[in-house]
Amino acid sequence: MKTVLDAKDLVKTYHKGKSMLCAVDHVSLTIHQGECLGLVGESGSGKSTLARMITSLVESDQGTILLNGKVHMVFQNPQDSFDPRRTLGDGIMEVFRNHGVSKADAKQQMNKLLSIVELQSEMTSRYPHQVSGGQCQRAAIARAIAMHPDLVICDEATSALDVTVQAQIIRLLKKLQKESGISYLFISHDLALVQAMCSRVAVMHKGKIVEQGSVSKIIKHPRSDYTRTLINSAI
Numbered sequence: 500m501k502t503v504l505d506a507k508d509l510v511k512t513y514h515k516g517k518s519m520l521c522a523v524d525h526v527s528l529t530i531h532q533g534e535c536l537g538l539v540g541e542s543g544s545g546k547s548t549l550a551r552m553i554t555s556l557v558e559s560d561q562g563t564i565l566l567n568g569k570v571h572m573v574f575q576n577p578q579d580s581f582d583p584r585r586t587l588g589d590g591i592m593e594v595f596r597n598h599g600v601s602k603a604d605a606k607q608q609m610n611k612l613l614s615i616v617e618l619q620s621e622m623t624s625r626y627p628h629q630v631s632g633g634q635c636q637r638a639a640i641a642r643a644i645a646m647h648p649d650l651v652i653c654d655e656a657t658s659a660l661d662v663t664v665q666a667q668i669i670r671l672l673k674k675l676q677k678e679s680g681i682s683y684l685f686i687s688h689d690l691a692l693v694q695a696m697c698s699r700v701a702v703m704h705k706g707k708i709v710e711q712g713s714v715s716k717i718i719k720h721p722r723s724d725y726t727r728t729l730i731n732s733a734i
């Protein structure tokens with residue numbers, strides 16, 4: 500099976516005055532094509548820093564990242580994916596235009612994407628603040644998959660949405676995975692969501708991966724105390 504991400508021994512330390520914080524502490528991760536790997540851990544455990552290292556938004560101090568294909572990110576706040584002064588349509592079209600696609604072709608490809616993410620085409624003339632969170636997240640997903648990435652990192656992508664919209668977005672992500680073989684790194688603090696989305700999970704605590712393996716196995720037989728606490732707090 501093709502590996503889309505092979506990250507080895509990643510380290511990121513933040514310096515604040517004289518103190519140092521190791522946000523990501525010798526982390527290794529592998530994701531295969533078509534796989535959804537869950538990444539769980541409490542707030543501040545280093546999940547977003549790790550995601551940003553993989554997408555080169557944060558520079559690593561140490562380690563190697565091998566990416567087989569393109570990677571895109573979907574953020575917690577869907578509005579963050581778009582410029583507030585431009586329409587959603589312009590935001591999606593920009594991806595194609597940046598890759599040298601003509602305006603007419605970009606429009607045609609955007610319309611295809613809209614039907615994939617089940618978003619009405621009239622939404623493209625609206626600004627991010629003029630649509631609901633769920634509609635904006637669908638547009639953000641359209642933008643993320645526009646250039647056919649092999650890996651999409653969803654960083655708490657459904658956390659800001661209410662539960663019914665959350666379920667719709669999860670269904671959409673699963674549909675995309677099934678139809679186009681996209682792989683996901685699915686970051687969440689919600690174990691039930693991870694269970695619905697992923698077959699494998701990595702548990703992060705204080706910058707370290709404390710265990711990883713099949714979701715059902717880890718939930719049934721957690722090995723670390725921290726994972727046990729996480730499971731108990733989810734019940």
Ligand SMILES: Nc1ncnc2c1ncn2[C@@H]1O[C@H](COP(=O)(O)OP(=O)(O)OP(=O)(O)O)[C@@H](O)[C@H]1O
Nearest residue numbers: 513514520522540541542543544545546547548549
């Ligand atoms: N740019 C930065 N400068 C200094 N410290 C940072 C920076 N970014 C993150 N940190 C710190 O690194 C640690 C890990 O943060 P990170 O955002 O990666 O955690 P997280 O698990 O994604 O948390 P959350 O679930 O709340 O988003 C935290 O203690 C955070 O305060």
